[in-house]
Amino acid sequence: MAITREEVLHIARLARLALTEDEVSLFTEQLGKILDYMAKLNELDVADVEPTAHAIEMTNVLREDVVTNGDQREEILSNAPDRSGDCFRVPRILED
């Protein structure tokens, strides 16, 4: 069940990854092989099996809606690749 070059480009777009030509070829080949291996799971009939998303059963955990950490504004903003005062600076998203 190989994957096509077009599918690789589509997935890369969904994943927000700009791939080079070489990477597109490499991933088309490698992902194809890996997906072929995954086909092994089709040997099993799991129609009546419940899915397991977490191995340990758990329920939602709730807590009071109160602030538990102090003001870390500067420490957080100091990690920003680009900032403007107390804001993260990002490229324009609306067209003129």
Place this chain on the structure above:
Amino acid sequence: MDLKNLTLEEIAREIREGRLSSRDATEYYLERISSFDGAVNSYITVTEERAREEAAACDEEQARGKLKGPLHGVPVGLKDIFCTKGVRTTCGSRMLENFIPPYDSEVYRRLREAGAVLLGKQNMDEFAMGSSTETSYFGPTRNPHDLSRIPGGSSGGSAAAVAAGLSPTSVGTDTGGSIRQPAALCGVVGMKPTYGRVSRFGMVAFASSLDQAGPITTSVRDAAFLLGVISGHDPKDSTSVNVDVPDYLSFCGREVSGMTVGVPEEYFIEGMEEEVRKRVEEAVERLSSLGCRIERIRLPHTDYALACYYIVAPAEASSNLARYDGVKYGYRTESYEGLIDMYMKTRAEGFGSEVKRRIMLGTYALSAGYYEAFYGKALRVRSLIKRDFLKAFETVDVIVAPTSPTTAFGLGERLHDPLTMYLSDIFTIPVNLAGLPAISIPCGEDGKGLPVGVQIIGKHFREEEIFQVAFALESELGRARVVDPESTAGEGE
């Protein structure tokens, strides 16, 4: 005092009883790091200055008659996946090369509170994706037993550092074997606790339903000791489980006679190294001679675990790693046109090849039209794998199996063949899918002098039974050996 062959427990006691200062202990390791880590590359960041300050503070506090906790003044290493406030946390990635966390991970907070001194942040596969520590942006770590070989991964820096005496202990993380496999390949002890036993707060996420932190040490007692320090409920991690933490150390030394040990047929396969098989079978014989009842068992869905894992883990990773967008922290590309272009170039330049491969795989498995066929199916297969274990545990107390099908392989040997690399984790992955605890301890060497590890798998939240059996086995086989990397470089024994 030569600390090389002391355990963590012994170092803690020497300091506590005043025969060794925290300063001297810290200098000892800093010196070894400067002598040997050029060759091993087990650290991404050595926090030399901070370590000296912390050690001095511990000594002064002790002089005033105060001890912080069970690890007072004891130097430790930490996989560079745990956030450390004010100390950069890279996760082995260019994406986080300059990331300075504004808070501490819960694991590190507990270590600090117990009195530990941080030596530095240890090397790892990028975002913990890999089985050899070769995918690190900061260069590969080498196996101290043979510098031409890999240390395993993804906690390869941690395992190599402990094996080479560059930190007396470390805490790693294990998503599909990343504590146990490098521990096995470096000849040390590595423990992956039950999912939920240790808080994941402040631990950079890879696959959230599988990730779990645990100790890497040179003895079973040390693993029990350290797990006791880092375990327990944390309100900041909603998946951390609120159950009592037993006194793990008190189980080391208890009789194992009468316990039932399951040996799964599916873990002794064609293609595994003959000497690995032999060492593990010898370990099983030792347990038998200690009075354990050995029962041959079946875990029939083992063969599907790898395919299941390589859908579930990349799917969760593709979602977790969506946060690296070049906006709030981490790398951002230099030049771009518009937001989407900024995202795409930032991620293309910030992530390495293996991380991209897994993001692609996960995105594919979750994408419209493929979700049910891949992700949905994998979750159902995951149930079957878990069920196999639960059924086996109806009749056995623990399960014993090899940790890795081979000993340490050569640098570069599997790097360009992802599927072969993924097979390195074939014996460790099922445990993560089932959320079970498991330890790897050394059980001898192959003909080249490379360490072999044996894995002991326990029931959910029954780590103490694992320690009980592992300690008994270690007493028979001997404790992990700390090596000087240069003196063993490239030679067999």
